Amino acid sequence: MRSPARSPSRARSAPSGEVTAGVDAKAKGEFSTPDKSKGPTATVGAEAGASGSGKIAGSLGVKGAFEGAFKLAYQRTWTTEQIEKTTYNTTVRPGDALVFGASSAMQRIAGEITTGSGLGIRKVVVDGPSTVNTSTFVADTFTVPGNTCERLRPEGKTGTEDTTAPAPPGGLTAASLPEGSRFKDRDVLTPTRPDRPPNVVENAMESRPRPVGAARTLVRTAPVIGLSLCLGLVVGPTAEASVAVPPARAAAPVTVTVLNGDFAQPAFTGVNTSANPYAWSVGSTSGTGTTGGVWRWNAATGGHPGGLIAAMLRLPTEATHGLKQRLRGVRRGAQVTVTYDESPSVSNSCTAAALEKGQTYTVQGEGGSLTNQTTLPTTEKLPSNYWKPAWRTGVALTFTAAANEPLLTFASTVPAAQNASGNCGPLITNVRATQEPPPVDKTIPAGSLPTSEAFYGNDRRTAADAVAYCNGAANRCTFTAEDDYSFSYYAPARVAAETYFNCTRNTLNRTRPVSTANRSYGDLPAASGLPGSGTGTPTNMAQQYTQGTGLNPAWTTTQTHNVNEIVQPAEASWIETQASRQRTEGWFDATTKATDPNYDWRLHTVIDHPSTNLSDRLYQRTGPLTASEKQRCQSDRPNAPTPVGAITPAGAER
Template sequence: MRGPLLVVPFAVSLALAAPVFAAPVFATPLFAAPGEQPVPVLNGDFVEPAMKGDGPTTVGIDNWTGANQRYSATASGRSDGSNAVGLQKDGNTLQQRLRGVRAGARVTVSYEDSPAVSKECLPAEVADGQPYTVEASGGAVQAVTTAGDPGRVKGTPGSGRWAQRTYSFTASENEPLLTFTSKVANSKTHITCSPMVARIRAVEVPPAVDQTVDRTSLGTSEAFKGNDKEKWLHNALAACNGENACEFRPDARTSFRYYGQSRVIGEAFVNCTRNTLEHSRVLSFAERSHDSIAQTYTDAGQSLEEVARLPTSGDRTEDEKRVKSRPMATQFALAYEKAWKRPWQWFSSDQRTVVERIQPGEVSWVELQPTRERVEGWFVSKKDDYRVHAVVDGPSRAVPDRLLQRTGPMSVAEKQRCSAARPMTMTPVGAEAPAWSADKGVTGPAAPTAAGVRRIG
């Protein structure tokens, strides 16, 4: 249970309240994103799995999609220890999704290329360089030709003519797909005589975080397996159905805390009297969490998977059960606490006694401005590289809520209500006659005096 910040000037107006809201720190990301930062290119030196010999070998390369020829650093003429990959012939690709990159990011990929070092190459096939393309989700297809390697002799391996290259694009989707494609079209060219790439790296300038997105519309969650985008979330969520099946990896760059929009809690008290009124009342208020996975299923008109039912239903009893029984809830909470050094809370509630002093002709009410926190990241399967993107928005422990105790002038409608006559009825008999009796000194009900009336009691 967290204590709210109680702002209690008795004549609060927007102008008077301005200093309270002046500090903008809670409307900014928890960690300000730098201008340019590295993007993890997995196995960018092509060292996994470990090579036996110098190659070329056709083997699946860890974290990459595509059947390509791999050469050791020695065989490819490199001194930095990074292996190289030949792209094979026309249409063959080498692909990887860039993990953690968000749609709208400006990404620059750097790498090196060389004509083939294969001893199977004819001199004419490498003399003027070899063609390929590089592209990524949201970027143009960039045609490239490697440096030439004149003077080669068939049967003698080349030593590599390595050149630095860059490719820039703006991502049109989350985790954009980077693709290298061979354009060696001569059917007579040996499969090993193809352009080569090595030492792939990337940096990005992340997009600005849109903090205006409402917590009830957190966006569509999506799932991937390796470099393939899943059509639906089902399989990826099922992979997380176990205490340690997945880990949640929060992205501090896009996570932030903020004050939510103010709302009135309790009633508005209108003082229609000529005197100052003073009284106390008890205020109760509560906050719940929201998540993008549940919203994605709702938007699609589908029933939410049991494993993905995080404690975000808004039903306190149900959410308390989910905290204890849902592995993904535990995975998220553990990752959050590890990253921010405080526990996550899925829901909160509190109660406060407020004393009000209301001047004649004024109205008194109390507003709540809750502090909340939005965490974005990925549930990642430890076994088979399933990844589910998720955004969770919940009450924050980082800073207190704001309770604003306010008074102000009555509205036109309230003034009309205060000037209205009180409920009345007519006196059909004796409206102008003096009062007929005084109940003076009577300690109990007066006995009936009319003849024939039976006394009760």
């Protein structure tokens, strides 16, 4: 295989004219297989451009695009594009898989723009196709294990779900193949470009004997432009078994953000305030809830050893005076540990009898049991006429979350005779939390995704309400994916179209089209545009999803492949497909945060769509006939008796 001759640097003509514009750059890869017998054709390209108004003369490279876009102002759109192609022939032996990858050659120009009058723009970066390096195609041949291609076709059953970790954003990524595949051969193909001499490669990539090892061949993370093709000849049934290994929990607890856990906001002056703390709701979770539902004492009067402000639980009615907050980022099934500090009241409204045995309250995490607590007692009154606190630090509560963003609730249980009409209750502060997140569940079918959930501060709202907010403007919300719970995977295998039986005594050759279709799943209202229809302008939320994930999926895909079948006598031929999928779980959050988080929107959703970084799998299968199929092949052809002239020569009667 010869590499193309390198062309010397070419002189560029000087541009002329004026322009105001932006620049853009993109890479692309295409893979088409119109006829398997003639081999695949692959194209990889890169493009950079500048758009604006004016006219410009001359030839521009990437550097010219950079200069032209910011120094000139011309009356049209100007784009430079580089296309590279290579054609190669392949021979795929039975039981082999063929995987393709491509790496685009790019060039990055960075610099500053100055006007000569003191104005300028710094840190401007433009990516475009390289004029020096050549892009590369990689074609790898693998031998797939027998339990992949040498099985009887399924009869009324689906394949086992096969999950694959998502590809990293750059560098190297493992080729996606069935477990147990063994590497056989690699061919590196250098494509040609219009500005270089032709380079057509004829490469007979047969499955020739080579030393084999564990399959860990790597291909460049560029567009995955191939499909895995498996040709199998079955000599007998193979036992199939799978072992489910439950994933382990996180090795160390993960910190949970408790908003305003020290009750410092909003700030206040004086000894105490009845203004409810930000991010917490009192009684109802709608907004701040009951006005003046708690009191807050300053650090000096509250006497916390860490100098923190303390919140006093007032009345023993959880529905109207319970202090509540949802624990952001905690998932259903997580093991949550909440710690906080407690003390009896310091209020001068308290009596000695109300404090001498401590004060009672309850604490509960959604999904856990209601826990009764009693503070330490206090009997000393300070010269300021306030009671001396008795802080107990590091009080812990552990529970298993029964919902996403479970509600944490503190409520006084001091009886009416001792709470001084809500002016004498226990103090809490320094609320913190950790969680042991649940393992990701990859067994949930795409058609049974978890229901989307919406919150307005601590209050549950409908998904339609949150969609109406986020969809109201282009940047109203920001989407953030939960990487630990988002993944690429392969859907269960299914038989495509019909099964072909060869009941003759001869080998049969035929060409059949195989069509595959992939759709997207989600439960958000149609107004969100997620999943999208694939036509028309994307909605604001669809654009927020793309910006947050870097994915621009084709929400619905359809592909047709022509497959050549060679069916031996007394064998069946069928095609199995496995669709490549991407499942993304994450949050839409209000981009501009409210001063009080009680008035921020959040929407949790799960979207499942065709993968953008994996190719679909197409398995070409042959195998022996079952007992019932053999009986069908041995049956007489459809016939009927001839009532008159059964032995008369043909044509004797008209």
